[in-house]
Amino acid sequence: MKNPNTTLIPATHLGEQGVLEVDAIWQSDVLAIICHPNPKAGGDMNNKVITTTYRVCREQGVSVVRFNYRGVGRSSGVIEYGDGEFFDTLAVLDWAVKQANQRQIYSKKLWLFGFSFGGFVACRVADYLTKNPIITLDKLVLISPSIQWNNPTGLVLDSANTHVIYGDADEWVSPESMAKFADDFGLPKTVMTGAGHFFSGRLSELGQILTNLLINSPASSDL
Numbered sequence: 001m002k003n004p005n006t007t008l009i010p011a012t013h014l015g016e017q018g019v020l021e022v023d024a025i026w027q028s029d030v031l032a033i034i035c036h037p038n039p040k041a042g043g044d045m046n047n048k049v050i051t052t053t054y055r056v057c058r059e060q061g062v063s064v065v066r067f068n069y070r071g072v073g074r075s076s077g078v079i080e081y082g083d084g085e086f087f088d089t090l091a092v093l094d095w096a097v098k099q100a101n102q103r104q105i106y107s108k109k110l111w112l113f114g115f116s117f118g119g120f121v122a123c124r125v126a127d128y129l130t131k132n133p134i135i136t137l138d139k140l141v142l143i144s145p146s147i148q149w150n151n152p153t154g155l156v157l158d159s160a161n162t163h164v165i166y167g168d169a170d171e172w173v174s175p176e177s178m179a180k181f182a183d184d185f186g187l188p189k190t191v192m193t194g195a196g197h198f199f200s201g202r203l204s205e206l207g208q209i210l211t212n213l214l215i216n217s218p219a220s221s222d223l
Helices: 049-060 083-101 118-129 177-185 203-214
Strands: 007-010 017-025 029-033 063-067 109-115 136-141 163-168 188-193
Touching: 007 063, 007 083, 007 118, 017 083, 029 049, 029 083, 029 118, 049 063, 049 109, 049 203, 063 083, 083 118, 083 188, 136 203, 163 177, 163 203, 177 188, 188 203
Parallel strands: 029 063, 029 109, 109 136, 136 163, 163 188
Antiparallel strands: 007 017, 017 063
16 A cells, blocks of 8 residues: 655665655654564555554654665665665664754654564664664664564663563464563563454554553653
8 A cells, every 4th residue: 555645765875866765744853763564575664563653653742754665665676674674774764863953853862663574673773873872762662573583682772761562472473582582681571462463453452552651751852
């Protein structure tokens, strides 16, 4: 399903004419970026979990950006399922911070979300920001992160700002692997009883969990 509200942004890391497709709302100096699931399995920014997360962020009054990785939707390039999508996310983050500055919003805090493969990408971005603090990572929310298929060993994650959400009936990523990941990194977690990987029939509940996680964070970091 195409999104009529998207914009193509320059992505020179994909070539001189490279672009990435983004859907952005500008509301406050808190910036949320959402990473979508496995592009090789048809994942894109219109995925229902991504859309639910986008809606929750919008309702919390923050600036929010979802986007398509390389080779997905109208984005340039070829799907990689690896480093490429990580670099795409960094490019979107850099663009979003500059856009906020141009709009005199001046983003001060980042809420970073990732679903499935996007959860692992978000972990890598969080790790990157520990060494390159271009913006303060205020929240990292990992929804059914695909750490069973992508090795998180060596990544630096802050248990104080990270939360893991998954279902104990996940049919794509082993719930045991996600539990071990959360425990190994000392990350708090919310486990939804009976929920599968895509939270079918449970998206409203997922949205409420996300809202509860975010509700104590003001839409402006000046508040």
